[in-house]
Every structure is written in structure tokens, then in C-alpha cells.
Amino acid sequence: MSPTAPSFELLPGAADSPVILHVPHAAREIPADVRADILLDGPALERELDHITDSHTARIAAEAARACALSPWRFVNRLSRLVVDPERFPDEREEMLAVGMGAVYTRTTHRAELRAADHDPEPLLDRYFRPYARAMTQAVADRLAATGRAVVIDVHSYPTAPLPYELHGTGPRPPVCLGTDAFHTPPTLLAAAHQAFAGCGEVGVGSPFSGTYVPLEFYGKEPAVSALMVELRRDAYMAEPGGAATGTDVARIAAALAALVAAVTD
Template identity: 70%
Template sequence: RTAGSAVCAAARPWRFVNSLSRLVVDPERFPDDREEMRAVGMGAVYTHTTHRERLRTSTTGHVPLLERYFHPYAQAMTEAVDARIAATGRAVVVDVHSYPTAPLPYELHGTGPRPAICLGTDPFHTPPRLRALAEEAFAGFGSTGVDSPFAGTYVPLKHYGTDRRVTALMIEIRRDTYMAEPGGPPGPGLDALADALAELVSRL
């Protein structure tokens, strides 16, 4: 919750926070050819920035970066999910991001709708009930869409596509709902977002 938010989640969620910039590695990408963002140089190790500028060569340093940052992150996240399954019989991964009002040059699907809240789903790991709970929690934001401009959600590879005990949802928040773009201070929408997230967590 934020300082002015009136709502806390009924139960404190387990948090897994990436403290590194995605310019180091992007731990939520597939580390192989399944990753479509490799087409714009933004796979697990970026070769280009969001504005399609060259960041690093296509081969230099990839393996050391994966070994030092990507794989340990993936292992730790897998262990966290395994621990929740062992304790409760299930794990719900809620993956929170933000995105700009106007599309950036790297976006592969930037021509679609850009709602205030975009819910990224997976056909195996996002059951209808989880999506419905999120739509209800964010109903006050005027526009909630699904899989546009960003689709999918994060699930550890150990569980991906095989373990229905792991459900997942990505929440992409359009930045003008809570801050002045491109990098200005937070606005009054921040507390409302915190309240909506707390409500969703409480209902999970």
C-alpha cells in the first residue's frame, strides 16, 4: 500500500522483486527461440533499447549475464513458487508492470488498444475466475483490456504449461493513470491503484 492508501490486503502477499534493470537481463523472457521479442533485440539479454538503439553486440557477454543473473533469478522464483505449493497446494503469480500511453518503437503489437489496465493472460495458467477477479478489482479505472498491448504472463519454466496448481496473471498499468509521463511524480491515481491491487490480493 502507499502512504495515503486506505486499503491493505487482508493477507500480506509474498513478494518477489527484480532489483536489476532489464538492460542487464530480462528475467521474464524465454531464454530460447520461443521468445518473440528477440526479433527486436529484446530477448533475455537485450541487444537494443526500447527506441531500437544498439545496446550491445548480438553475442558479446550473453552467456555470463545469463549465468550470473538470469538463471539464479529463475531458480529463486521457482523455489518460491514450489514453497507456496508445498504450504498451500497452489501458487498465484501476479506480475505487475507499467507501460506508456503512446507506443514505443520496440513494441510488436503497439497498434492495438491501450487501456488503463491491461491484463496479460495465458491459456493454460489464467483461469476465467482469476481474470474476472482482476476485472472486478480494476472496474473503477474506466478501461480494462486483455492481452493488448501486452499479452502473456510469467510462470517458472518448471511449471509452465504443465502444472495447473500455478495460476498467473500479468497486470500492465498505463502510466498516465498514476503519474506524469514520461518520468514525472506520482499523481492521485496511485492510491486508487494500490487499493485495487490490495483488493485483488485479498480476494485471491
């Protein structure tokens, strides 16, 4: 990716679809100038990318979108979350700061040093985090204007065994974990997800990861914006930690995601 290439992409869906499939953590790309400030290199960096990347989730979202009669929109991060994590708060409200994994990570999944302790996050926030947040906010606003509502479905994955950075890794780790928000996840959306993913194994809520992503402009304010996080346990569709996907399993999960999109669209 060239230094001037966009770090994210909004892939259009049907004009009258309210759904945005948000894929924030699927990429491994790190620009050369950003890589220069990362203290890992070679195999150590590749192994960290294996652990931290939600591998193949962009493919799952793409296959789901193709299977939908009314195609959802897709907002896809094209850079690794080791550049910035667009779903973190950039300030003290983010509990992941406690383990060095706020908007700009300073620690790895195994709590080793990733960036120098005195690293200034502002250039990365200004170059990548804030433009991403503005673009995602606009994407949601556009769905609201076009359809009267917006449904953000966050597509993630997580490892079979907890990693040291996880703050809540001692609970259940079902094949599918749903993250919700008391304001933005209506019972009908949660029920539709349970039904859609019923064929993918046990479907849990809030463990090992909870919450969901809503742009701050709408968070807690706009009930017409609904949101759900879908976390897929990686052994259900790929070789861990960063290996190949199993085509039949990807197809099964993508079909379930497409069923969820269809249900909430209807």
C-alpha cells in the same frame, strides 16, 4: 548496489497466502561492470531507463501488500531489465529476440544499438538470469507446499504511446491491460481482476501486451499454479516517461490490486 548484493528480493507475506506479487521491471540500477558494456551513457542512458522501466510498480505492490489482511509475498527485481530481463526466454523461443530484446537486450526501445552485435550474453545469464529463475521457481514451489496452490500476479506498466520496439503496439491501450495464459489463468481469476480494477478505468485483455509469467518448471504442467499479468498505463498514475508518481492515483491502483489479492486469496 554492491557487486555482492542480491539482484532480487523475496519479501515474505503471510504463511498461508498463496499469492506472489512479481515486480520484474521496476528498478533502474545497473552494476558498473555491466554498464561498461552498454553503448549508451549520460542523458541517453537515463532517457532509455525512463522508457524501459516500469516506474513505481514496486511501490504499488508494496502499498497493496500493506492493505491486505492476509499479506501476499513479493518477488522484486532490484536491477534494471537492461541487465537481464528475467521474463524473457534465453533462447530462440522468445519472439522479442527479433527486436534485440531477448533475455539480454542488444537494442533499445527505439531500436538503437544498446550492446555490440557480438556481445556474449552467457556471463549475464549465468550471473543474473538463471539465479533469478531458480529463486522464483522456489518461491512458487514454497507457496504450493504451504497452501496447495500458487497465484503469480505480475505487476507491470506501459507507456501511453507505443514505442518502436513493441511488436503488437497498434491495438487498444486501456488504463489497465490484463495478460492471460490459456492454461494458467482460470476464468475466476480473470473475472476477479476485472471487478477489482473496474474503478481504474477501462480494463482490457491482451492489448498492447499479452501472456503472463510462470516459471518454466510449472509452465503448462501444474494447474495449481495460476497467473495473471497486470499492465498499468503510465499516464494513469505518473508523469511520463520517467517522472514522479501521483500519490492519489497510486493509492487508488494499489487499493484495486489489494482487492484482487484478497479475492484470489479467499
